Ligand SMILES: Nc1ncnc2c1ncn2[C@@H]1O[C@H](COP(=O)(O)OP(=O)(O)OP(=O)(O)O)[C@@H](O)[C@H]1O
């Protein structure tokens with residue numbers, strides 16, 4: 055499903071060239087549940103942005119569901135992000151002037167879903183996240199954990215094939231964090247490919263596979279024995 | 285994304301910055317309002333002047349005047365400047381002519397033992413009231429017999445009567461005009477309803493043409509009014525009489541039909557008001573242009589401010605086209621709302637001008653439709669660059685923008 059070949063990402067910062075990702079080879083099959091771990095600044099978010107078709111590798115190729123992402127037009131990429139990928143950002147990235155409900159509706163708006171259906175779906179998702187009595191709140195009227203759950207509901211709006219989550223438990227206490235991971239677990243059971251970035255080994259252990267990233271390189275890639283909660 | 289959806293979302297984001305959006309609209313608003321009002325007032329002025337000129341024409345009447353002077357006050361050597369009595373006798377012989385009369389006018393001093401005022405004096409036939417736009421409100425009009433007998437009778441208008449005699453009954457009083465005593469036999473009131481009546485509706489005395497000619501022998505007859513029978517071809521008759529008069533006075537082109545002269549004035553008035561409207565309209569157009577630049581500026585600021593929002597929208601599947609449209613709709617909405625309100629104000633200003641001055645300042649539908657469409661076009665033109673800038677952003681760069 056996801057195939058990275060010799061992917062590297064370089065940034066120019068002043069006169070120097072910074073190599074954030076160095077020749078990453080990574081294959082994630084459909085239906086996998088993968089955790090990515092690594093120290094801060096190791097390039098996890100950068101990798102995730104490439105996986106989510108928000109960024110492009112400097113060199114190397116990224117193949118998603120058999121299609122070379124570099125070859126796609128901006129419209130095709132937009133459709134891909136809309137239909138195939140659900141992205142939970144490290145800092146939520148909710149639209150500040152829109153209610154939780156409107157935020158969750160947004161991917162459905164761009165998918166062209168009719169407004170009544172859209173609203174029903176968004177309400178159902180927020181209810182599933184336990185936010186049924188917060189749907190009209192603006193992001194700044196929500197706690198960190200609530201914002202995170204709105205962001206997750208939004209990522210799931212179009213029933214993506216792949217869910218990419220950058221530190222989804224970072225703002226939560228360990229119990230709530232475990233709840234979120236259990237939610238991802240059950241999503242994974244329905245066939246969704248899940249990739250989660252975390253620095254918490256407990257959280258990572260819920261996944262089937264843990265990939266370690268260090269200094270822009272994969273240093274360890276180990277299959278968990280069926281995941282801790284199975 | 286449906287059209288209604290886009291309108292709603294644009295409206296929401298305009299409302300989020302209400303003050304800024306309103307101030308941006310102001311430029312377009314003022315520009316459109318002034319264009320609407322100027323065009324309406326210009327058109328109204330033209331209509332008023334033309335209709336005033338038109339109203340001077342009397343039905344079933346041909347008016348013949350000495351040909352126009354080459355330049356104001358500069359007759360050609362030997363140019364005929366007035367009619368003689370034999371010209372009138374000649375005109376009377378044409379079939380289809382019911383009556384030929386002349387009117388005299390000028391200014392003179394009217395005196396009573398206690399007062400002395402400068403007034404206009406009109407001398408004419410016994411039916412002067414029908415062609416001179418006034419009605420006799422008390423007393424009587426002078427008769428054909430009065431005209432033939434050169435009787436020293438006079439009618440004065442209401443405000444003049446008020447000034448001369450106050451509450452006293454003016455009928456039967458004697459006044460002196462040009463040093464000659466005349467008896468007041470009637471009081472008149474203007475029936476002129478156009479706005480110019482206020483300008484030249486000064487105090488006037490009306491008297492038989494013959495009396496007037498006696499009083500002011502040097503006023504010269506500069507108008508020949510020919511009453512025709514109904515159904516007579518006026519244009520043809522006028523041509524024949526003018527030709528005969530020119531031959532009679534041995535001067536080609538000595539006289540002409542005054543309708544040509546009036547048409548000339550109408551044309552000049554039309555040209556002048558059109559040029560004025562155009563010039564002032566161009567200034568208003570510049571105001572509109574400045575307003576458009578303001579819209580562009582604000583849209584650029586808005587795109588920069590909302591870079592992160594653009595990134596989020598892109599990450600959720602917004603295509604470049606969707607982002608482009610989003611900002612374009614916002615900019616068009618600013619100019620359309622501004623333009624719409626401007627039309628409202630323009631119509632209001634035109635109505636107020638109409639109400640205050642009586643000028644028929646009517647807003648034409650094409651000015652309304654034209655400025656509405658034009659506002660929209662400005663919105664598109666000024667929104668295109670900022671919207672395109674937004675649409676070309678790279679998702680991750682936009683998301684990372686702080
Ligand atoms: N646009 C950019 N320009 C220059 N350097 C960048 C840019 N984006 C990221 N970097 C650098 O790339 C490195 C990796 O960043 P990244 O956000 O991927 O780290 P991370 O592993 O997600 O860290 P954390 O766990 O703290 O979120 C950092 O050192 C960062 O400074």
Ligand SMILES: [Mg+2]
Nearest residue numbers: 098099144220
């Ligand atoms: Mg990160």
